Amino acid sequence: MxxxxxxxxxxxxxxxxxxxxxxxxxxxxxxxxxxxxxxxxxxxxxxxxxxxxxxxxxxxxxxxxxxxxxxxxxxxxxxxxxxxxxxxxxxxxxxxxxxxxxxxxxxxxxxxVAPIQPHDAPWIMATTPMRLSPLWDADAAGAVGQTWLVLGADRPLGTFLRANPALDVKLLVPHPPSDSYKTDEVADDPRVTLIPVDALMVDDDLVAQPGNLRGDQTFTNIGVAPxxxxxxxxxxxxxxxxxxxxxxxxxxxxxxxxxxxxxxxxxxxxxxxxxxxxxxxxx
Structure with a gap:
């Protein structure tokens, strides 16, 4: 037709x-x-x-x-x-x-564009292909008192924090040094721990190395692809x-x-x- x-x-x-x-x-x-x-x-x-x-x-x-x-x-x-x-x-x-x-x-x-998944990022090694929800889809209502593992320091990180200025959440954010220029907006936020890494290994339990990084929830925030x-x-x-x-x-x-x-x-x-x-x- x-x-x-x-x-x-x-x-x-x-x-x-x-x-x-x-x-x-x-x-x-x-x-x-x-x-x-x-x-x-x-x-x-x-x-x-x-x-x-x-x-x-x-x-x-x-x-x-x-x-x-x-x-x-x-x-x-x-x-x-x-x-x-x-x-x-x-x-x-x-x-x-x-x-x-x-x-x-x-x-x-x-x-x-669509969010980049961990197995498509050259600095992340995953034991198996995985699909994570992007940070922009995160439900802030479920974050209170939690620690989140956020893979990548793309700009939705700053948007999320601006939109939830009083939210009680801790964000562990491993990211490649090449993305450090994106972190100025969030560097002084005490809820964020920025972790520059040259390479990251993520296992099937969503534990990231180095650092034995683990979150109550894990999100991708690596960037986007066309x-x-x-x-x-x-x-x-x-x-x-x-x-x-x-x-x-x-x-x-x-x-x-x-x-x-x-x-x-x-x-x-x-x-x-x-x-x-x-x-x-x-x-």
């Missing part, structure tokens, strides 16, 4: 939602393809925001406002996974896991820069590069991508 639209938007996070709203404002029809049950992406897990316009200070508050705007824009929404994207001189075809195809005059790809789909041009790190893609394929949000991964820049890039498609169709 094939359906057609002006603009196929792959990813329903901040960038994809902004693209749909901008598309509607210039008269383009759009279809958002998002595998998760609700739009908003990373916004739902950001406990505190201090770098976005509009007066919203938590991710869920901003997500609610974004979804209201998306509802007014009235794009088609398809909850499904995408397996590949193919572009020709005249259109773009997006194939879903079910085999269904959605075609558009242009496509915006805003699939974002979620690209087949048919895109990507760099050595897996990101998909705007340059080099087919003219009918526009990249938005965190998938562009590891720099500038912020809500405000993601939303701006989604709107800009929609405008690029609009003006390309008028030339």
């Amino acid at each position: 094939t359906s057609e639209t002006d603009l196929v938007i792959i990813g329903g996070g901040p960038a994809g939602c902004a693209a749909a709203v901008m598309a509607a404002s210039v008269g383009l029809t759009s279809t958002i393809i998002e595998p998760r049950a609700r739009l908003g992406g990373a916004l739902w897990r950001i406990a505190t925001i201090d770098n976005a316009l509009g007066g919203h200070r938590t991710g869920p508050d901003l997500a609610a406002a974004v979804l209201a705007d998306v509802e007014r824009a009235a794009p088609d929404i398809v909850h499904a996974a995408v397996t590949r994207i193919d572009a020709t001189d005249h259109s773009v075809s997006v194939t879903l896991a079910s085999g269904r195809q959605i075609k558009g005059k242009h496509a915006i790809v805003a699939t974002g 979620v690209a789909i087949h048919g895109l041009v990507h760099d050595a790190d897996g990101y998909c820069p705007i340059e080099g893609q087919h003219p009918r394929v526009h990249i938005a949000g965190d998938l562009r590069s590891s720099r500038g991964q912020r809500v405000q820049t993601a939303m701006g890039s989604g709107a800009e991508a929609a405008l690029s498609a609009y003006y390309a169709g008028r030339s």
Whole structure:
């Protein structure tokens, strides 16, 4: 089964939602393809925001406002996974896991990033592959009086602590020396023990060596990796820069590069991508 639209938007996070709203404002029809049950992406897990316009200070508050705007824009929404994207001189075809195809005059790809797991980090050796919950999904209500083992010192660590300034929790944070520049925000917080290590061994019981580090709960906070789909041009790190893609394929949000991964820049890039498609169709 094939359906057609002006603009196929792959990813329903901040960038994809902004693209749909901008598309509607210039008269383009759009279809958002998002595998998760609700739009908003990373916004739902950001406990505190201090770098976005509009007066919203938590991710869920901003997500609610974004979804209201998306509802007014009235794009088609398809909850499904995408397996590949193919572009020709005249259109773009997006194939879903079910085999269904959605075609558009242009496509915006805003699939974002996903948390890196321990077995994918070069400085961590795990006895078996493991999947840990990212720190951004941690439930602060269950942390009182606990010690948590947090693998990596990525910036969600600072966000978690800012959002819970009085939370009684101890965080053991082994991290590679190369990530020390990320720790300035949390270095003076007495709840945090920063542990620079060149290498870390994690066994099946989630005990980390050196130091016999153990927590009541263990989380990954190593960083993120791009979620690209087949048919895109990507760099050595897996990101998909705007340059080099087919003219009918526009990249938005965190998938562009590891720099500038912020809500405000993601939303701006989604709107800009929609405008690029609009003006390309008028030339």
